[in-house]
Structures are given as structure tokens and as C-alpha cells.
Amino acid sequence: MNIDKLNARLKKLFDGRVTATLTDDSIVLSGSLDRWDDIVLACKTAVDKKSGKHVVNDIVLNGREIPKTRVPSINDTSLDGLNVDVLVIGGGISGCSILRELTKWKISCLLVDKESDVACHASSRNDGEVHPGIDLNKGSLKQHYVLIGNEMYDKVCRELDVPFKRVGQYVGISKLWLKPFVRLYVLQRRLCGVKGTKIIGRRKLRKLQPGLNKKFKFAVFSPTAGCVCPYNLTIAYAENAVTNGAKISLNTFVSDMTVENGVIKSVVTNRGIIYPKIVVNAAGCFAEDVAKMAGDRFYSIHPRRGTNSILDKKTGGYVTAIAGIKGAKSTPNTKGGGILHTVHDNLLVGPNAVETYEKENFATDAESINGVFKKQSITSPLISKKDIITYFTGVRAPTFEEDFIIEKGHKTKNLVHCAGIQSPGLTTAPAVALDVSKMCVDMLGGAEVNKDFNPVRQGIPHLADMPLEERDRLIKQNPDYGVIVCRCEEVSKGEILDALNRTLSVPTVDGVKRRVRPGMGRCQGGFCMPLVTKIISEYQGCDLTSVVKGSEGSVINYSHTKEGK
Amino acid sequence: MEKYDVVIIGGGPAGLAAAISAHDKGAKVLIVEREASLGGILKQCIHDGFGLVRFGEKLSGPEYAERFIDEVKAKKIDYLLLAFVTKIERENSKFVLSIVTREGIKIFEANALVLATGCRERTARQVFIQGTRPSGIFTAGTAQHFVNLLGVMPCKKCVILGSGDIGLIMARRLTLEGAQVVGVYEAKDTPSGLTRNIMQCLNDFDIPLHLSTTVTRVFGNSRLEAVEISKVDSQMRPIKGTEEIIECDSLILSVGLIPENELAESVGVKSDGRAKGAVCDNTFMTNVDGVFTAGNATHVNDLVDYVSESGEIAGANAAAYKEKKRELTDVNADKNTLYIVPEKLDRNTDLSKVIMFFRSSHVMKNCTVILKVDGREVFKRRYQNLKPPEMERICVDFSGCALSKDSSVEFSIEEG
Numbered sequence: 001m002n003i004d005k006l007n008a009r010l011k012k013l014f015d016g017r018v019t020a021t022l023t024d025d026s027i028v029l030s031g032s033l034d035r036w037d038d039i040v041l042a043c044k045t046a047v048d049k050k051s052g053k054h055v056v057n058d059i060v061l062n063g064r065e066i067p068k069t070r071v072p073s074i075n076d077t078s079l080d081g082l083n084v085d086v087l088v089i090g091g092g093i094s095g096c097s098i099l100r101e102l103t104k105w106k107i108s109c110l111l112v113d114k115e116s117d118v119a120c121h122a123s124s125r126n127d128g129e130v131h132p133g134i135d136l137n138k139g140s141l142k143q144h145y146v147l148i149g150n151e152m153y154d155k156v157c158r159e160l161d162v163p164f165k166r167v168g169q170y171v172g173i174s175k176l177w178l179k180p181f182v183r184l185y186v187l188q189r190r191l192c193g194v195k196g197t198k199i200i201g202r203r204k205l206r207k208l209q210p211g212l213n214k215k216f217k218f219a220v221f222s223p224t225a226g227c228v229c230p231y232n233l234t235i236a237y238a239e240n241a242v243t244n245g246a247k248i249s250l251n252t253f254v255s256d257m258t259v260e261n262g263v264i265k266s267v268v269t270n271r272g273i274i275y276p277k278i279v280v281n282a283a284g285c286f287a288e289d290v291a292k293m294a295g296d297r298f299y300s301i302h303p304r305r306g307t308n309s310i311l312d313k314k315t316g317g318y319v320t321a322i323a324g325i326k327g328a329k330s331t332p333n334t335k336g337g338g339i340l341h342t343v344h345d346n347l348l349v350g351p352n353a354v355e356t357y358e359k360e361n362f363a364t365d366a367e368s369i370n371g372v373f374k375k376q377s378i379t380s381p382l383i384s385k386k387d388i389i390t391y392f393t394g395v396r397a398p399t400f401e402e403d404f405i406i407e408k409g410h411k412t413k414n415l416v417h418c419a420g421i422q423s424p425g426l427t428t429a430p431a432v433a434l435d436v437s438k439m440c441v442d443m444l445g446g447a448e449v450n451k452d453f454n455p456v457r458q459g460i461p462h463l464a465d466m467p468l469e470e471r472d473r474l475i476k477q478n479p480d481y482g483v484i485v486c487r488c489e490e491v492s493k494g495e496i497l498d499a500l501n502r503t504l505s506v507p508t509v510d511g512v513k514r515r516v517r518p519g520m521g522r523c524q525g526g527f528c529m530p531l532v533t534k535i536i537s538e539y540q541g542c543d544l545t546s547v548v549k550g551s552e553g554s555v556i557n558y559s560h561t562k563e564g565k
Numbered sequence: 566m567e568k569y570d571v572v573i574i575g576g577g578p579a580g581l582a583a584a585i586s587a588h589d590k591g592a593k594v595l596i597v598e599r600e601a602s603l604g605g606i607l608k609q610c611i612h613d614g615f616g617l618v619r620f621g622e623k624l625s626g627p628e629y630a631e632r633f634i635d636e637v638k639a640k641k642i643d644y645l646l647l648a649f650v651t652k653i654e655r656e657n658s659k660f661v662l663s664i665v666t667r668e669g670i671k672i673f674e675a676n677a678l679v680l681a682t683g684c685r686e687r688t689a690r691q692v693f694i695q696g697t698r699p700s701g702i703f704t705a706g707t708a709q710h711f712v713n714l715l716g717v718m719p720c721k722k723c724v725i726l727g728s729g730d731i732g733l734i735m736a737r738r739l740t741l742e743g744a745q746v747v748g749v750y751e752a753k754d755t756p757s758g759l760t761r762n763i764m765q766c767l768n769d770f771d772i773p774l775h776l777s778t779t780v781t782r783v784f785g786n787s788r789l790e791a792v793e794i795s796k797v798d799s800q801m802r803p804i805k806g807t808e809e810i811i812e813c814d815s816l817i818l819s820v821g822l823i824p825e826n827e828l829a830e831s832v833g834v835k836s837d838g839r840a841k842g843a844v845c846d847n848t849f850m851t852n853v854d855g856v857f858t859a860g861n862a863t864h865v866n867d868l869v870d871y872v873s874e875s876g877e878i879a880g881a882n883a884a885a886y887k888e889k890k891r892e893l894t895d896v897n898a899d900k901n902t903l904y905i906v907p908e909k910l911d912r913n914t915d916l917s918k919v920i921m922f923f924r925s926s927h928v929m930k931n932c933t934v935i936l937k938v939d940g941r942e943v944f945k946r947r948y949q950n951l952k953p954p955e956m957e958r959i960c961v962d963f964s965g966c967a968l969s970k971d972s973s974v975e976f977s978i979e980e981g
Binding site: 070314363364385388390391468472476479480484492522525526527529530534544545548550556557558559560561 | 599647649651652663665666667668669670685686688690691693695696697698699700701704706707710711712714715716717718719720721742743782784786787788814827830
């Protein structure tokens with residue numbers, strides 16, 4: 001790492017407004033710039049993977065206030081004085097999978113998340129692809145874990161009773177002259193360890209995926225690619241962890257830590273002070289903030305937004321797998337999005353990639369949706385914005401090196417970072433969780449195996465997918481399974497009550513929606529939302545006006561009508 | 566497996582009327598209703614104005630429904646409540662329905678079906694409103710369910726997008742319950758709802774109506790905090806620089822209704838016509854023999870009286886249904902017509918009293934509606950005013966036209 005050379009380049013680019021300094025494990029950039037994109041550019045310029053040092057961004061963004069982290073308003077002492085072996089910060093797919101793996105040992109584990117449910121940020125705002133790993137080269141943690149993680153999916157989803165389909169991924173190419181190059185690329189993928197990727201010709205492609213662009217001359221097909229519902233899997237991991245003895249505290253925000261001699265002594269939250277032996281930092285976009293509190297900030301996260309659209313199930317037949325294009329101008333740092341046939345038989349179109357300084361700005365914009373549709377119309381000309389039933393934005397949490405950070409703390413001894421997790425972070429999670437949990441156990445000096453660990457979770461039955469005889473049998477056991485509340489997704493009252501009656505119960509409209517899907521269909525809850533609200537209030541024994549949509553303060557009804565009083 | 570001549574899916578106004586008329590024709594009838602009581606959306610329409618055409622008096626929605634429900638009960642017509650049709654299969658020209666109920670899956674056989682499945686509301690995302698996803702964004706029907714059926718208030722200060730009838734009705738209803746309605750915003754340059762509703766629901770309560778204006782964005786993380794409105798051009802595209810932020814806790818949407826025909830589509834019914842619902846002939850039979858459509862599943866009506874009428878026609882024809890060859894002639898409409906229902910005529914049926922419903926595609930004054938068969942005029946009526954929100958009904962006698970397979974039926978609305 002030649003710091004002088006870097007500073008010379010930065011000077012040329014930014015006229016002396018940014019300078020770099022070296023520390024033991026980081027390249028720290030400081031100064032001030034007017035545009036966030038310039039800050040990203042400066043930090044990207046400083047990346048030097050060979051040095052093993054990470055870029056830390058201390059550049060001030062002029063004239064813009066970086067929004068404060070949204071925190072729950074609740075204040076109590078429910079966790080005060082709690083001693084735990086491992087504290088996991090962050091209830092996304094990383095945190096929840098780590099928590100579940102930790103329960104294989106006889107240790108006490110607690111996961112905290114500031115939101116009102118698990119999987120509220122990136123883990124519920126991605127496309128749900130289980131990646132084959134064809135776009136990654138040897139040497140990165142992403143590539144190492146994507147192959148192992150992908151292979152683990154069948155078993156993990158079977159154990160956790162989560163729908164998973166290996167639908168395969170097609171990358172369509174319309175220029176025939178590219179074929180020899182692509183052939184070499186496919187060969188190289190195999191050397192990297194990707195299994196089964198091959199080229200398929202035009203005729204076969206037409207037969208397998210008739211809805212794709214007829215101009216495709218051939219395609220790269222990866223049979224190991226699959227799709228899963230990312231929040232269902234996260235919830236399943238969380239529930240299984242709780243079943244096996246772990247504790248999850250939602251609406252719990254870590255605001256500070258006491259660190260003495262490189263050891264975290266205590267963690268301050270809005271629910272009291274926790275005394276963990278080990279802390280796992282799985283805080284997504286906030287991993288850098290947690291690292292800072294722990295005195296171990298050696299990397300930076302630069303949030304990157306992505307928007308996906310969901311199409312009506314009627315379009316499900318257009319593409320029955322995962323499909324995308326490989327263009328000459330591929331956007332850096334993203335797989336470029338595509339069209340994905342979800343496990344629930346919708347089509348998902350997206351995502352795009354836009355750098356941002358706002359970690360929690362989940363607002364959508366027309367530009368993103370239009371851009372994605374313009375691009376993916378090349379993949380399949382059948383898709384149309386008219387078929388959109390909803391769209392959402394998520395924020396990725398990459399480091400400037402664009403690789404994961406899965407390692408023990410540098411300066412802080414009882415800390416494990418699981419940071420910089422972005423695509424293919426969903427695919428890698430099962431594999432990463434195994435390694436992180438082992439790291440924690442090693443740091444604890446070993447632990448006894450939990451002989452009672454039960455890897456199997458029984459999911460909530462989805463009756464609409466069952467053969468009629470089985471459905472009939474279940475209704476006769478529980479008549480509520482015969483009362484359809486959500487007409488679009490055919491969800492029964494029984495399934496909604498099941499969702500409320502789980503080991504990790506989140507009695508909100510969104511909590512129920514993410515577990516059993518009322519409101520996920522084409523009417524988007526227009527018909528069933530009042531009914532779901534009523535079922536929640538009856539189950540909770542609370543007034544209708546107490547039921548919220550999702551997050552704290554997301555009131556649905558303010559008061560009673562004059563007659564309703 | 567119990568057998569019926571006619572199974573009617575949907576116990577709203579169209580289904581109730583269809584059941585009564587099918588029963589009166591001697592058919593054994595079953596109504597399948599997914600909710601806990603009959604009446605459909607009328608249950609939550611507690612305002613008046615229903616039944617003026619049919620009964621010559623102003624009834625509330627529940628009162629209007631009750632007249633039909635009483636008749637269904639008096640005539641001992643079978644009905645299932647909390648019953649959801651999950652599958653329809655065709656077996657030897659009969660229909661086999663699998664129905665989810667509290668007692669288990671029930672299987673019924675029917676000779677003919679009437680699909681009276683109503684419509685659903687277009688959502689915020691379907692009109693491309695951008696921004697966050699807070700609570701406080703409701704379709705007008707959802708808000709109406711909360712207020713009128715559950716007795717709770719989903720808003721204190723709201724903006725209403727769309728001047729459809731339910732939006733106008735809710736503007737008044739919410740005002741009466743003490744909420745502040747900041748205004749009704751409509752992207753089109755003319756109101757979407759009935760004139761009487763503009764007068765009675767907005768003007769009488771001093772609620773402003775802003776035309777050529779739409780909501781483009783919403784703000785707020787947990788509960789809605791504000792909306793961004795923009796003026797739109799003649800193509801209904803937002804005009805840059807005209808944005809205005811309005812603080813409010815709710816956005817109520819009345820931006821259109823979509824006929825619900827997913828079940829119909831599962832048996833092969835086409836809904837690709839201009840009316841956006843199930844395409845049918847003058848007997849209200851769809852392209853699938855033995856499957857009839859009625860009410861808002863065929864096209865979105867603005868008066869329930871006409872919904873009942875279409876149900877009656879469909880029910881009577883379903884009762885009389887026997888397998889026979891149909892000979893269909895398309896009814897073509899000009900560009901001044903938004904749509905006409907029925908879109909086809911069956912030459913093998915009685916064509917002496919064909920009830921037709923139409924809307925103009927834009928506001929027209931002093932115009933003439935003309936129906937021609939092979940260039941010969943068979944119907945003509947002058948209208949002082951035609952506008953898209955107000956559906957018109959006509960009764961046409963085609964019996965003297967000797968329709969053949971080469972005939973052309975042309976419907977037009979001409980200025981002057």
C-alpha cells in the first residue's frame with residue numbers, strides 16, 4: 001500500500017479536499033466533500049485488497065445531515081443486569097442463523113434488534129435468490145461461502161420447513177459471437193467450484209423458458225440457483241433458535257458499550273444493561289456503528305439502495321426460473337437484477353443499485369422502477385408495469401472492498417464481526433452461521449454440546465397448497481382453517497391464529513402478513529386488513545385501536561366512531 | 566356430492582338477484598358466499614340512494630340488500646356462508662366445485678354457474694404512488710369497512726385521492742365522524758363520481774375538489790405524515806415544479822375498481838374486452854358454455870339497481886341453460902364509447918329485448934346514440950349529457966334484423 005500514491009490520486013480527483021492516512025488495519029479517509037457519490041468514489045479509489053486493510057470513511061458530507069438512527073421509544077428494564085454467553089446484535093438473516101447455530105451448544109444466547117420483528121431491513125427487502133455463485137472469483141469470502149451455503153440450502157430449508165425451489169438461473173445472451181468467450185467463462189466457473197453451469201442453445205432455451213426474449217441466441221444455465229422467501233427463512237431460523245433455548249428481544253436498541261482493555265464489559269440498551277461474554281455484530285447497515293461502540297471500527301459501510309417490484313401471480317408463467325441478461329455495460333457491484341419466479345409464484349423484477357448515505361431510507365421512486373423495467377423487458381418482453389401489485393426498496397450494507405467481514409475483533413477481543421453482508425448474503429448465511437458460531441464457542445473456551453437441540457421446526461401449514469383430502473382433514477381438526485380471510489392468497493383464520501401463536505409472536509398486521517401472507521396478494525389487504533386487525537385484537541384481548549400495522553407508532557385506527565363508542 | 570341446477574358464486578346484490586330469478590324459473594339454486602352474511606359490499610354502504618330506479622325510493626345499502634335477502638329466505642333458497650370456492654372443474658358438461666367451509670371441504674355439482682364475484686379496489690401501488698410504506702393509506706372501501714362495520718376511525722386528517730363514488734361517500738362519512746378532509750384530488754380533468762355525490766358529499770360540506778391533480782408521493786415511517794401532490798398534464802403525467810406537500814395522517818384512495826374474475830379465468834372465462842370484466846353475450850353467458858356473469862364482475866356499475874337487473878338476466882338464463890350451439894355476433898363500439906355490455910349477441914336466443922349498458926369515453930353534450938345492424942339503424946336515442954361516470958341503460962329490439970354470421974353490429978355515439 002503506497003499511501004503517497006493514493007494521496008496524489010485523491011488530490012488530483014478532489015483538489016486536496018480528501019486525504020488518506022494509514023493505521024494498523026485501515027486506510028482512513030478524511031476531509032469533506034459536497035456530494036455523497038464523490039465520497040463513495042474517494043473511498044473506492046482507496047481500496048487496496050492486497051494490503052488486507054479496509055477503507056474507513058471519515059469524510060464529512062457538506063450541507064447534508066446524515067439521518068439519525070430510528071430507535072424504539074420504549075424504555076424498560078426487561079433485560080437489565082442480564083448475563084449472557086453470547087449477545088447477537090441484529091435480527092436479520094445473519095443474526096438469526098447465527099443464533100440458531102449457537103443453540104447447538106449449552107450456552108446462553110440473546111439476540112436483540114431495534115425493530116418490531118426480525119428481518120425488517122435487508123433480509124426482507126431482497127429478491128430471495130439462492131445464488132449459484134457464477135459471478136464470483138476465488139479469493140473472496142463471498143465466493144468461499146456462496147458455494148458451501150448454496151449446497152446447504154436443501155437441508156436447512158427441510159429442517160426449518162421453509163419452501164425452497166431450485167429453479168435454476170438463465171443468463172440470456174443475444175450476441176452469438178460471444179459464445180466462445182462465454183464457453184471459456186463457464187469452464188472457469190467450474191474451476192471455481194460452481195457445479196453444473198452450462199451453455200444451452202437457442203432451441204432448448206426456447207423450449208424451457210418460452211417467455212424469455214426470442215433474440216437470445218444462447219444462455220448460461222446454472223441449475224443450482226434457487227429461490228426462497230428471505231423473511232420466512234429468517235423467521236424460521238429465529239423460531240427454531242427460540243425453541244432451542246435462545247432469547248430474542250425485539251424493539252431493543254444498542255446505544256452504547258463499556259469497553260475495558262479491549263474487552264466489552266457491558267452493552268447499554270433501552271431495555272437495560274446486558275453483560276455478555278461475547279458480542280456478535282450482525283447489525284447490517286449499522287455494523288460500523290456497533291464496531292465503533294466496541295472500539296473496533298476498522299471498516300466502513302456505504303449503504304446501497306435497491307428496488308424490486310412484485311407482479312401479479314397471473315404472470316408467474318412468463319418466467320418459471322430466475323432469468324437475467326449479461327449486457328456489455330453491466331452495473332458494477334450488483335448482479336444487475338433480473339426476473340425471478342418466487343416461491344409463492346409471483347414474479348419479482350429487480351433490483352437496481354443506487355448509493356446513498358441514508359441507511360433507513362426505504363422510500364421507493366419511479367426512476368428506479370422504470371429503470372429496472374426498461375432493463376428487464378429485454379430479459380422477457382412479456383413483463384409489464386400494469387401487472388405490478390407492489391414494490392419495495394431495501395438498503396444493502398457493503399464495505400468499500402465489497403466483501404464480507406467475518407472475523408474476530410481486531411482490537412476488541414470478545415467481538416465477532418459479521419459485517420459487509422450483501423448479495424449473496426442470503427445464500428451464504430447458513431455457512432457463515434456455522435463458522436461464526438464456532439468462533440464464538442472457541443472464544444468462550446469451548447462449550448458442552450446441547451444434546452436436546454432439535455433442528456426441526458414445524459412451519460405453519462399453508463392449506464391452499466395441500467391436496468383437498470388433507471385440507472379437509474385439517475379443517476375437521478380445526479374449523480378455523482376453513483374460514484378464508486384473505487381471498488387473494490387463500491389464507492384462513494386458523495393460519496392467522498397459528499402465526500400469532502408461535503414461539504416468536506409478532507401480533508401486528510405486518511407480522512402476520514410476513515408469516516402467513518394475508519395482504520400479500522393483488523388487493524394488497526384491501527379486503528382482509530380490517531379482518532386481520534380484528535383477529536389480532538381478539539387474540540390479544542385488546543381494543544381494535546391498539547392494533548398497529550408494524551413498527552411502533554404505525555397506528556391503524558385512532559378512536560371509535562360516535563356510534564361505535 | 567349434492568347437485569344443483571345453478572350455483573351462484575357471490576351473495577352480493579348480483580348474486581342475490583340471480584338466485585331469486587333462477588329459483589323463480591324453477592331451478593334448484595345454491596348461493597356460495599365467502600363472508601359471514603349475505604349482502605356483499607352493500608353491508609358497509611350505510612348511506613342512502615340505493616333503489617331509486619328499482620323501488621322508486623331511497624334505501625340504505627343494508628336495506629336494499631335486506632329486501633333480496635328476505636326473499637331468498639322466504640323462498641328457501643339454499644345458501645352457504647363463510648364458504649370459499651377453491652376449485653372449479655368441468656366433468657361431463659357439469660361443473661364440480663370444491664368449497665372450503667368450517668365443516669371441511671364440500672363438493673357440489675352444478676349444471677350452470679353464475680359468477681357474481683364483484684370487484685376490488687385499485688391500490689396506491691397500482692397507481693404508482695411512491696415513497697415509504699407507513700400505516701394510514703387505505704382504499705376507500707377499507708376505510709368504509711373500519712368506520713361502518715367495525716366502528717373505528719382510521720383517520721383524523723385525510724387527503725382523498727380519486728373522485729370515485731366511494732371516495733366521495735367517504736369524504737362525507739369521515740367529516741360527519743369528526744375527521745378533517747383536506748380535499749379530494751382527481752387526476753382526470755372531470756370528476757369520476759356521480760354528479761349527485763359531488764353535490765351531496767363535497768359541496769354540501771365545503772370539501773374542495775381539485776381536478777387534474779394527483780398524489781405522487783407519501784411520507785412518514787410509521788404513520789403517514791404528509792403527501793406530495795402534483796398537477797398533471799393532459800396525459801395525466803405529473804408536471805415538475807407543481808409539487809406541494811400536504812400534512813395529513815391518512816390517504817384514502819378511490820382510484821378505480823377492477824372486476825374480480827380470477828375464479829372465472831380459472832375455468833377459461835375471458836375478460837379481455839373494453840368493459841374489463843368477463844365478456845358476455847345478451848344472456849350474460851361468458852365464452853364458456855354454462856358460465857354466466859353478473860354485476861360488477863361483468864363491468865363496474867354505478868347503481869346497484871342495474872347490478873340486480875344483470876343478476877336477474879343471468880340467473881334466469883342460467884336456470885334455462887341447456888347445452889346447445891351458440892351463434893355469436895360481436896357488438897362493435899366506436900371510439901366515443903368507453904364500453905358496451907353485452908359485447909356479443911347470441912343469434913340463437915330471443916333478441917327482442919336486449920338490455921345494454923354503456924358509457925361514453927369522454928364528456929359529450931347533445932349527442933345521439935345509434936345502433937346499426939348491417940348499416941341499418943335499429944336504435945337511436947338523443948342525450949343532452951353523456952359522461953364516463955354515468956352509465957346508461959338501453960333496451961334494444963334486434964328481433965327484426967335477421968342477424969347472420971356475416972352481420973355487423975355497430976354502436977356509436979355521435980355529436981349533434
